[in-house]
Amino acid sequence: MEEDFARAVEDGLKLSKRLVLPGGGAPPPRPAAAMDRDIAASASLLPSAPMAYAVVVDPAAVDSPDVPSYQPHVYGRLDPPALIPLHMREVDLAVDCAAGCASAEVSVRVRWWVHCVTRSRDCHCRIVVPMGEQGSILGAEVTVGKRSYKTHVIDVEDQGAVKTAKTESGGLLKSQFFSLTIPQVGGGEDIFATIRWSQKLLYDNGQFSVDIPFQFPQYVNPLPKVFMKKEKIQLTLNSGVSKEVLLKGTSHPLKERSRQGENLSFFHEAVVENWSNKDFTFAYSVYSGDLSGGMLVQPSTLRDYDDRDIKAAVFIIDTSGSMQGKPLESVKNAMYIALSELVHGDYFNIITFNDELHSFSSCLEQVSDKTIENAKEWMNTNFIAQGGTDIMHPLSEAIALLSNSHDALPHIFLVTDGSVEDERNICRNVKEQITTTGSKSPRISTFGLGSYCNHYFLRMLANIGKGHYDAAFDTGSIEGRMFQWFQKASSTIMTDISIDATKYIQEFEVDSEYIQDISAKCPLCVSGRYQGKLPETLSAKGYLADMSEVSIELRVQHIKDIPLDKVLAKQQMDLLTAKAWFYENNQLERKVEKLSIQNSIPSEFTRTVLLQTVLEKIDPAQQAKQKPKKNSSPNEQSATSLSGLTLGFGDIVATRENLSAGFGDTKPPERFEMFDKAVGCCSRLADCCCCMCFINTCSKMNDRCAIVMVQFCVYMVATTDNDILNTLFDTCSWSFDMGFLLLNGSWCTIAAIIDIYIHLYLTFFTGNLSMLHQWNVLVWLHVEYESMRDSCNSHLRKGIEC
Structure with a gap:
């Protein structure tokens, strides 16, 4: 194979003689002697640095893309094709040496120019990269015009992910040569390539060295008058031990840029006439008088093949206006504890939502002391209760973030206190995504705050996501229950x-x-x-x-000793109620009704009542079986409905209005409280008035106005319902009596008359003789005023005679 490759390059160099470059091009290499022909071809024509070749099948396509040479037409086709080395315009070399692992990672960025094919034609181009000691390719990226190519490792069984062509486009030319073919590159185009590989460091007698093929032949140099050649080399070294590093030699002039502990950095940049004609070498040693060593440790990465302990978690926190005050503060404190439970190597992100969505980061962040501290500062700034509630958008964003977590088991933690209209649609979308992704889908755990959120929606969402559901119904238990919920959901073992x-x-x-x-x-x-x-x-x-x-x-x-139907009834009812809500299934609702009645457990589809019966008329053996009768008389049996025993299906209206009274410790006022406030309004109104101003106003009122007010009060007494009058009297009489005693003489008389009329009405028209005692109390209060004692007694006698 080496001979075939060298022969193809030799043919390409012969074809390149057809090129007429402006100013004269670089001369082709002088042919070797006949006896050394085979050895010279193998030594000089094989690549000794990253190279690119134009694969020429039709010799007529060979010509300068800028200045046509008008050479005679050549007929026929080349088989095998000829390889013409391309001119190189740029080259950057970066070497990262890790002595602790005795390896180096090399990255070469190169720019080639297709100088040997006319612009009206195209050809394939082959990139060949020689690697150093025990080299292993890490990746290659190539860009030609608007096209880009990138190496990617896929599963052999994953045939649907990428369409794989039958023809191969590259591979290993030999053990240390990586080859890659780019199709249909036009004449005069530039090829940008970045190739990365790893190789071993050489070690001999206490000295480390790295040797990288970097010897470019003369015929890859472009015209010096047209292109300026700039050579860049960068090297970083991590010795791995806290010992002094001694430099032993380098092939290119490197300048030391920085030295921090075990880390050293070197750099070289210069304008050169010709590209490097020697390999890049760098040698150093670590000063030590005896045997020395160390241990290098780093947290596992997100793409680690052994990710059994890695967590990839996204926290979704509701920051709508209803979370104002203690609820949001408790959630933030619980988040502090949850983040402290993450270990180095885990990945996380935080999303807050109301009408808008805010993320701590655009991607998953690896856990470290700095990122945790930044996350806490971000929460202090962004945990602000305002706006409405939108759950679907942040949930979709979290699923998208976790889609690239690979084999690490992803988790989503959703915390909300509200209910939204598209809850069933959210469950359907999550169900479809889980069906598509299978076992790699994220686990969704939900936590409900207060009574305004739909707890059955949160339970169903956690059930679909194979996560855990929990809730807090008073603000004092949020932190503790959230921490237990997080530990339970994140401690997955199977x-x-x-x-x-x-x-x-x-x-x-x-x-x-x-x-x-x-x-x-x-x-x-x-x-x-x-x-x-x-x-x-x-x-x-x-x-x-x-x-x-x-x-x-x-x-x-x-078993016979454990009543499973009783023990599991509550769990079955909760699951069936969530399914009945999600599927809107009446048959499941009837199942819940039967379980509720059979096990005496409150449910969303039944009502719990308090039965009042006369025990003398009922057999004690039948007492437990009593049910309310529709036509029973009040003397025999009565039922009172008990409320607040079930959760309900959320309150969308309260969520939309951002009401924050959905906790048990901040309940809205009951009916008796509102009635008590209503009947006490007169007392509160009197407290708001200035006593001296009220006295001055009453002293200026004439007698006719006083008579009209007395008649109005008597009329109100005569037309008011008995129960309301009793309540008003019990609530307001003390404040009225004490207030009127402070007035002048005439108004004390009026007060006495009004009080007497009220007491007379309550005594003779309601049959309540206990009011006679209140007469005595009333008279006793008024006798303190000497000037009105006779008038009060006179009115009192007239009232008794009547």
């Missing part, structure tokens, strides 16, 4: 669990459509029903954190 029971029995039904992963923080309980005969053992299969398959033997036990 995934993709399946129970193979269908091969033994035909009817096997599981309540949960998707089986959760097994967590180290909580056991997994799967409930369902079957019909038929089960074997003595079943098997549950799944995958461990290192993606190895494991099977667990489940021994079937027929």
Whole structure:
């Protein structure tokens, strides 16, 4: 193969004589003597540096793209094709040496010009790169015009990802030569290529050295009057030990740019007449009087093949206006604790949402002390409660972020206190994505805050995502429950669990459509029903954190002491209620109703009432079986509805209005509280008025106005309902009596008359004789005023006589 390649290059150099370059081109190499022909061809025509060749099949296409030579036409085709070396316009060499691993990573960026093909024709171009000691190609990127090419490693079994052509475009020409063919490159075009490979460092007698093929032949030099040739070489060295590094020699003039501990950096840049005609070498040694060593450690990366302990987590936090105050502050404190649980090597991101979406980073960030600190500062700035609620957008963004997490098990943690209109659509979209991606889909765990969010939507979303659901209904428990929820969801030890029971029995039904992963923080309980005969053992299969398959033997036990229907009733009802809400299935609702009634557990489709019965008329043995009768009289049986025992399906209106009273410790006022405030409005109004101003106003009122007010008060007393009057009197009488006692004499008389009329009405029209005691209290309050004592007694006697 070496001889064939060298012969093709020799033919190409002969063809290049047809070229007439402006100013005269570089002369082709002088042919070797006959006796040394084979040795010289192998030594001088094989590439000793990164090279590019024009693959010429038709000799008539060979001509200068800028200045036509008008050479005689050549008939026929070349088989095998000739290889004409292309002129090189730019070259940059970067070498990164790691002495601790005795390896070097080399990167070469080159620009070639197709100088040997007329602009009206095109040809294939072959790139050949010689690599150093035990070289291994890492990648190549090539750009020609608007086309780009890049090497990529794919799975052999993954045939649908990339369309693979039958013809090969490159590979290893020999053990240390990497070859790549670019098709249909036009004459006069530039080829930009970046090739990366790794090779071993040589070690001899305490000295490390690196040797990189960098010897370019004379015929790749372009015209010196047209192109300025600039040579760049950069080298970085990490000795791996905290010892002094001694430089032993280098082939090119390098300048030391920096030296920081074990890290050294060198650089060379110069305008040259010709490209390098010798290989790049660099040698150094580490000063040490005895045996020395060290250990190099780094966190595992996101693309590490062994990612059994890597977490890739995205936190989605609701920052709508309803999260104002303590809820958002508690969530932020819980996030601080959750981030501290991540270890170096994990990846994370934070997304906040309301009407808009804000991300801590545009990609997954690797956990470090600096990134965690930056995340906390970002939360302090961006955790601001404002705007509405939109869950679909941030959820889609999180799924997209985790799509490139490879074999690491991705997690999404969603925290919200609101309900939205497209919840069923969100579940459908997530379900479709999980069906498409399979086991690589992210685990979705949800956490609900307060009573305004739809907890059955969050439960269903977590069920579809094989995650965990939890909730907090008072602000004091948010931090503790969120931390437990995060630990439970992130401590996965077994995934993709399946129970193979269908091969033994035909009817096997599981309540949960998707089986959760097994967590180290909580056991997994799967409930369902079957019909038929089960074997003595079943098997549950799944995958461990290192993606190895494991099977667990489940021994079937027929128990009688544990009432499974009672123990699992609540779990079954929650799962069935979420499914009934999602599928809008009336049949599932009736199942929940039956379970609720049979097990006396409140549900969303039943009502819980408090029965009041007369115990003397009912047999104690039948007391537990009592049900409310529609036509029963109040003396026999009555029922009072009990509210607040179920969660409901969220409150979209309260979410839209950003109400923040969805927690148990901040309930809206009850009816009796509102009534108490209503009847006490007169007292609060009196407190808001200045006493002296009120006295001055009343002293200026004439007698006719006072009589009208008395008649109005008596009329209101006569036309007011008994219950309301009793309540008003009990609430307002003390403030009225004490207020009127401060007025002048005439108004004290009016106050006495009004109070007496009220007491007379309550006594004689309601039959409440206890009001007579309140008369005495009223008279006792007024006797403090000597000038009004007789008037009060007179009115009191007239009232009694009536």
